[in-house]
Amino acid sequence: MESSLLFVSIVSSRIFKFSVGEAVDGTSTEVAVHEEAIAQLSEPLRILTKSGPSARAGKATWKDVSKDTFERFVQYAYTGDYSIPKTEKRRFVPRAEELPKLESEEPQATAAPESEPNPPAESEPEKISEEHVLTTDFRTLSLPLLAPRDNYEGTCEPSVDFEKDHSYSNVFLSHASLYVLGHVQLIENLKALALYKLHKTLCTFELDSENIGDITDLARYAYSGEDKNAEEGTGGLRGLVCQYMAIHARELHKDVKFMNLLVGGGQIVQDFIKLQLQRVN
Incomplete structure (x- = not known):
């Protein structure tokens, strides 16, 4: 009623x-x-x-x-809900020799001859990298919604399918811009919804040397303008973005545009260092 x-x-x-x-x-x-x-x-x-x-x-x-x-x-x-823009096909795919070399692209050790296999003992536990643990932690972040949503199928729910040859900048920024609008106008329900959708999209996103710029665009927007959400520190939009950057620092630091963003200094560097220190401790 x-x-x-x-x-x-x-x-x-x-x-x-x-x-x-x-x-x-x-x-x-x-x-x-x-x-x-x-x-x-x-x-x-x-x-x-x-x-x-x-x-x-x-x-x-x-x-x-x-x-x-x-x-x-x-x-x-x-x-009570909003549609998400579609990802856009990348207009330019760099040649392999132009791409920054990521950790995963380093030459692999020469495999042992088939006649001399050296499989691990069955009792040996699987080694889990720190990055894997951190990524798992990011995926399990609790970002609750504060109000019911209509969840129109096909338009409002973030896709769980990653499209490798598509740019995600417009999708990331759609959520981030609504979060900022909600922050300025004190609409807590909208902030929670935008953060929920951004987190879900980042969990689907598979970072590689071709799409690092999408994350750089998101970080630049989240940290441009000290009046956007500065008082939240590492909470809210900036906190989510900075956690993602800290987890993927090894890949991101090899991107020129991302490093130029950090060279500019400001709150993004302070938050980034704080989270990196938390990882060490």
Whole structure:
């Protein structure tokens, strides 16, 4: 009954217009939504739409929110969930000789002749690397949702299938940008949902020398702008991204763009070092 009443209050409320994307898309886009769909999400949004200059004018400007991010935000406002963009096929695949050499690509020791096999004793336990343990820990991180979600099959649930020849930057950034929007507007449910989906996608993602840039793009976004979520320290979006970077530091440090990101200093370096020290201890 409550959901029915909420739906009625939303569709019967006045139309409120947002002008979005000018600073990130290069052009401004106007989107009309029902006032109550936005107002019910948080106190700052209730104030925005129901009191003050923006409420009287019936419109607001969000220059730093892209059109794509805002459309997913509006979908979340109406339904409690948002669709994930499809991965994009990579436009350029570097030649093998141009790729940074990862640990897994080092020459393998020459195999013993077939006539002299040297298999491990049956009682010898399997050796598990530190990286394997850390990756397992990352996969089992608990990122609970704070509200029910509609979970439209095929559009809202992160895929469990990894597409090696596709770029994941747009997918990572779709979740990260909604997290930041939720952080700025105090929408805890949206933050939890975006973090949940980002974590699930990172667990599927298979890092290699061709797609390191996808992680660099995510890290750059998470740590650009000290006002985004700096007070969370290694919690929230930055914490999740930094944990992933710490686990894969061996591969990432061989990427020029990633190292240039660290050379810039700032909070990302502090968080990265903290997590690396935690690994040692």
